Amino acid sequence: MRDAVIVDAVRTPIGKRNGTLAGVHAADLSAHVLRALVERTGVDPGTIDDVVWGCVTQIGDQSSNIGRIAVLAAGWxxxxxxxxVNRACGSSQQAVDSAAHAVMAGQYDLVVAGGVETMSRVPLGAHRTTGRPYGPTVLARYGGVEFNQGVGAELIAERWGFSRTRLDEYAADSHAKAAAAIDAGVFDDHLVPVEVDGTKFTTDEGLRRGSSAEKLAALKPSFKEDGVIHAGNASQxxxxxxxxxxxxxERARDLGLTPVARYHSGAVSGADPVLMLTGPIPATQKVLQRSGLSIDDIxxxxxxxxxxxxxxAWLAETxxxxxxLNPLGGAIAVGHPLGASGAILMTRLLARMRSENLRYGLQTMCEGGGTANATIIELLA
Structure with missing residues (x-):
């Protein structure tokens, strides 16, 4: 079995809903990071075997195989x-896993993996405008319950006993960590600015500096009248x-490139689709068992x-x-562009590992339908 290595990773700044990136088509936003990747590495795009691209809501701007359209938009x-690829929120993490698996198996030698989501232009839930998601058999199996991530989050908070205050404290801390990371320039190496209307967009714009549990306490629950989940302790x-x-x-050496990290292990797992968001717990257990590592090795x-x-909940169970855990903040602070989030988390993971010289890093994503990916990478440079 061959090794698969990551030689570079890039991302756009994350735009808030109806913010700076709202006017940019998903194909053009995808093309921007594709071009940046080959410009930084000097790789001839004509030698790339495939582009494996995550996207969740594949209608409208994001329809017609956006991965292929992105290649054409990039001028390749x-x-x-x-x-x-669509594995709900883990789509671009699955893209990375699938690309690495193909390289390890000898089917690809050079591949790009990533993803996109322009939620301002293709709104969350837009797929429900035609047809009936899930179908009658699945709905009957689960007592007619329509799967809802927000309701699942409420159920998790109840099961693990998380108070509204505890959740709001976590959310405020995410903003504080993200602000510190931005100010320290942690993301600068892999963030590629996007020019919009003659101005370069360079920073994640969802960050709310000075956020606190006291301020978040004023927000109304979103999914349950007396619930604990609201816009401030959920991803943007x-x-x-x-x-x-x-x-x-070997191919990296031939191209004059230095591998940054080795794809060490990967796993995917399913869990209760009503709770929906607990999948990272069994996925983590599975990838650790497969890797031969313990949670303390990471x-x-x-x-x-x-x-x-x-x-x-993941922290409590593992x-x-x-x-x-999430030392640079996360989606609560800077946003969750669904199909891009897995690849974005990987850039964040690599940044932390390189800045602190950490040998192993683990990434996991909860996903619609109760699945989850977990990936371990090993730092090389």
């Missing part, structure tokens, strides 16, 4: 293919794109902040060190 040769609706270049160590954990109870 027409013989370069592209495919679009956002726009963004990210891309990684994956190859073998220097940093990126657990997507879909809602505050998700990383907190026994992980809370100081290693």
């Amino acid at each position: 040769p027409e013989h370069v293919p592209g495919v679009t 609706i956002s726009d963004g794109a990210a891309a990684l270049l994956i190859t073998t160590p 220097g940093v954990y990126e657990v997507n902040e879909a809602f505050a109870p998700v990383p907190l 026994g992980a060190d809370p100081e290693r």
Whole structure:
């Protein structure tokens, strides 16, 4: 089995809903990171075997195989293919996993993985405008309950006993960590500015500096009248794109590139689709067992902040060190552009590992329908 290595990773700044990136088509936003990736590495795009691209709501602007359209928008040769992957919020993490698996199996030598979501232009839930998601058999199996992530977050908070105050404290801390990371320039190396109307967009714009549990206490619950989940302790609706270049160590050497990290292990798991968001717990257990590592061997954990109870429940069940959890903030602070979030988390994971010289990093994402991906990477440079 060959090794798969990441040689570079880039992302756009994350735009807030109806913010700076709202006027940019998903294909053009995708093309921006594709072009940036080859410009930074000097790789001839014509030598790329495939582009594996995550996107969740594949209608409207994001329809017609946005992965392939992104390749054409980037101006790459027409013989370069592209495919679009949908594993809900983990779509671009699955894209990374699938690309690495293909390299390890010897089917690809050089591949780009990443994703996009422009939620300002293709709203969350837009897929419900035609047809009936889930179908009668699945709905009957679960007592007619229509799966809802916000309701799942409420159920998780109740099951693990998280108070509104605890969730709001976590959310405020996410903003504080993200602000510190931005101010320290942690994201600068992998963030590629987007020019919009003659101005360069350079910083994640969802951040709310000075956020506190006291301020968040004024927000109304979103999913349950006496609930604990609201807009302030949930991930933000956002726009963004990210891309990684994956190859073998030998091919990287031939191209004059230095691998940053090795794809160590990956796993995917399912869980209760009504709770929906607990999948990262069994996925983490599965990837650790597969890797031969313990939770204490991992220097940093990126657990997507879909809602505050998700990383907190993960923390409670895994026994992980809370100081290693999402040290640069997360989606509560800077946003969750669904199809791009897995690749964005990977850029964040790499940034932390490189700045602190941490050997292993773990990333996991809760996903619609109760699935989750978990990936471990090993720092090389």
